[in-house]
Amino acid sequence: xxxxxxWGAVELGLIYxxxxxxxxxxxxxxxxxxxxxxxxxxxxxxxAAVAITGGWDPWFACVLAAFGGALCGLVTAFLNVRFGIxxxxxxxxxxxxxxxxxxxxMGRPNMAVLNQETVITPFYDxxxxxxxxxxxxxxxxxxxxxxxxxxxxxxxxxxATRAAGANPRMARxxxxxxxxxxxxxxxxxxxxxxxxxxxxxxxxxxxxxTSGVGTIVVGLAAVIVGETLFRSRTMLxxxxxxVVGSVVYRVxxxxxxxxxxxxxxxxxxxxxTAVLVTLALILPKLRARRRAVQ
Amino acid sequence: MISVEALHVTFNPGTPIERRAVNGIDxxxxxxxxxxxxxxxxxxxxTLLAAIAGDAPPQQGRIKIGGRDVxxxxxxxxxxxxxxxxxxxxxxxCADLSIExxxxxxxxxxxxxxxxxxxxxxxxxxxxxxxxxxxxxLEDRMGDRMGLLSGGQRQALALVMATLAGxxxxxxDEHTAALDPGMAxxxxxxxxxxxxxxxxxxxxxxxxxxxxxxxxxRTIMLHEGRIVLDIAGERRKxxxxxxxxxMFRRVRGGEELDDDSLxxx
Numbered sequence: 262x263x264x265x266x267x268w269g270a271v272e273l274g275l276i277y278x279x280x281x282x283x284x285x286x287x288x289x290x291x292x293x294x295x296x297x298x299x300x301x302x303x304x305x306x307x308x309a310a311v312a313i314t315g316g317w318d319p320w321f322a323c324v325l326a327a328f329g330g331a332l333c334g335l336v337t338a339f340l341n342v343r344f345g346i347x348x349x350x351x352x353x354x355x356x357x358x359x360x361x362x363x364x365x366x367m368g369r370p371n372m373a374v375l376n377q378e379t380v381i382t383p384f385y386d387x388x389x390x391x392x393x394x395x396x397x398x399x400x401x402x403x404x405x406x407x408x409x410x411x412x413x414x415x416x417x418x419x420x421a422t423r424a425a426g427a428n429p430r431m432a433r434x435x436x437x438x439x440x441x442x443x444x445x446x447x448x449x450x451x452x453x454x455x456x457x458x459x460x461x462x463x464x465x466x467x468x469x470x471t472s473g474v475g476t477i478v479v480g481l482a483a484v485i486v487g488e489t490l491f492r493s494r495t496m497l498x499x500x501x502x503x504v505v506g507s508v509v510y511r512v513x514x515x516x517x518x519x520x521x522x523x524x525x526x527x528x529x530x531x532x533x534t535a536v537l538v539t540l541a542l543i544l545p546k547l548r549a550r551r552r553a554v555q
Numbered sequence: 556m557i558s559v560e561a562l563h564v565t566f567n568p569g570t571p572i573e574r575r576a577v578n579g580i581d582x583x584x585x586x587x588x589x590x591x592x593x594x595x596x597x598x599x600x601x602t603l604l605a606a607i608a609g610d611a612p613p614q615q616g617r618i619k620i621g622g623r624d625v626x627x628x629x630x631x632x633x634x635x636x637x638x639x640x641x642x643x644x645x646x647x648x649c650a651d652l653s654i655e656x657x658x659x660x661x662x663x664x665x666x667x668x669x670x671x672x673x674x675x676x677x678x679x680x681x682x683x684x685x686x687x688x689x690x691x692x693l694e695d696r697m698g699d700r701m702g703l704l705s706g707g708q709r710q711a712l713a714l715v716m717a718t719l720a721g722x723x724x725x726x727x728d729e730h731t732a733a734l735d736p737g738m739a740x741x742x743x744x745x746x747x748x749x750x751x752x753x754x755x756x757x758x759x760x761x762x763x764x765x766x767x768x769x770x771x772x773r774t775i776m777l778h779e780g781r782i783v784l785d786i787a788g789e790r791r792k793x794x795x796x797x798x799x800x801x802m803f804r805r806v807r808g809g810e811e812l813d814d815d816s817l818x819x820x
Contacts, residue, residue: 412672413670415672415673415674416668416669416670416671416672416673417659417663417668417669417670417671417672417673418668418669418670419670419673420652420656420659420660420663420668420673421660421663421668423649423651423652423656424649424652424660427649427650427651427652428646428648428649428650430641430646431646431647431648431649432660433610433630433631433634434608434630434634434638434639434641434647435634435660435661435663435664435716436631436632436634436635436663436664436665436666436720437631437660437668438629438631439631494651494653494700
């Protein structure tokens with residue numbers, strides 16, 4: 262694998278780090294299996310693409326994308342909290358609807374964001390090679406997000422969010438409005454995913470309605486790989502490990518695809534993803550079983 | 556103070572599986588009064604507690620806490636005034652949160668939760684002191700996950716959590732039933748101490764006739780959703796476990812006691 266390919270994988274891993282943080286928030290913190298991300302990721306990309314090609318500031322485009330993502334999460338939360346629709350099903354409904362919404366936003370299935378001012382462009386003049394500038398800027402953004410999230414989850418409000426996911430009955434008995442926490446957490450989770458989509462559109466140079474397919478699996482893969490690599494229970498380390506997991510996962514996929522002896526093609530990506538996630542799910546269990554036997 | 560007037564709670568009303576769990580209960584507990592509640596399975600003990608906490612909305616009747624009508628208030632909203640400890644030690648805390656995080660969560664019960672760090676220095680110090688008072692050597696394990704503790708330790712901490720935020724009312728739902736005898740004894744003593752210290756108006760459901768007479772100053776027996784016995788003062792003082800069991804039998808119309816529904820001792 263070439264250096265360019267390696268840093269490209271790191272870059273993609275960092276972009277999906279935002280998605281992984283969102284998925285972690287929904288799946289692990291709120292215990293809410295949320296497929297909305299398959300729709301809120303391309304929504305973020307679409308919103309950013311339309312805003313940037315429309316001449317708006319790329320940072321503003323990111324904020325818009327995050328708000329759009331948050332809105333998607335709120336819709337899912339609304340279906341679940343207000344009407345008691347099963348969480349997974351509620352998120353699938355939102356996801357399906359978002360496919361149409363995203364087509365409406367862009368007015369077509371895909372859109373180029375080439376030769377536009379993006380959040381990265383100002384940093385190209387700092388003397389680093391282009392393929393290093395992107396991961397560097399993204400790393401700073403994602404690490405800042407990790408710190409903010411860790412601080413939030415350690416606050417009184419954040420603790421209530423965690424309790425609402427971990428033990429809703431206990432949370433209610435302690436005065437936590439569980440429904441409100443689900444709204445908030447789902448909004449935040451999908452805002453992060455929308456932001457990831459916005460960064461993806463700017464760095465990949467396009468937005469596509471189909472780019473959301475499998476976002477949830479990639480996010481979950483990152484969460485699981487991260488949890489396998491770091492066993493710590495502190496929130497800061499857990500969040501950090503999710504981002505590392507996202508990068509490691511991308512690099513692993515890149516390595517698998519570029520290893521000639523494996524005869525894999527780029528189109529095998531989804532198969533490789535499924536195999537990697539399955540392995541990550543099985544390995545801890547196998548290890549535990551072997552330990553139990555000894 | 557708790558006051559319950561003509562309370563009716565029916566589950567699945569209007570369906571073939573309709574069940575009248577609470578069937579017209581009137582009950583007033585003075586401020587700081589500690590009453591124990593007994594009754595066979597399905598008598599409505601837990602439902603009465605759930606109704607007071609807001610988990611089981613009543614069809615009829617009124618519930619007041621400290622003079623304020625809370626009948627239609629959501630459980631989270633009245634949680635600032637009502638603290639609870641459940642039978643299942645796992646139900647009262649979050650296994651994946653640390654001991655101090657669980658306590659910090661309870662310390663904000665009923666308050667507006669902001670973005671201030673939940674574990675700021677003052678609070679940590681205070682929580683540590685409260686845990687040290689237990690004498691269970693948990694004060695040096697404040698960062699440990701709750702899930703690592705035994706059921707008894709979790710139940711003791713649940714009691715501490717119940718008294719962190721200055722509640723008026725404490726609802727205990729067979730909170731020693733799942734513990735081994737030694738730990739149950741410890742939790743009973745702790746209950747007595749904390750209730751007295753904080754002057755809590757307390758309702759404690761128990762299956763143990765011994766506990767029902769030993770703790771508090773009043774004992775209430777429920778049967779089929781109604782209060783069938785309400786004793787306090789001299790009459791209660793002169794009563795022993797056998798008398799109470801005899802009364803229990805009479806209430807049930809001479810039915811033989813089945814061992815699962817009642818533990819004597």
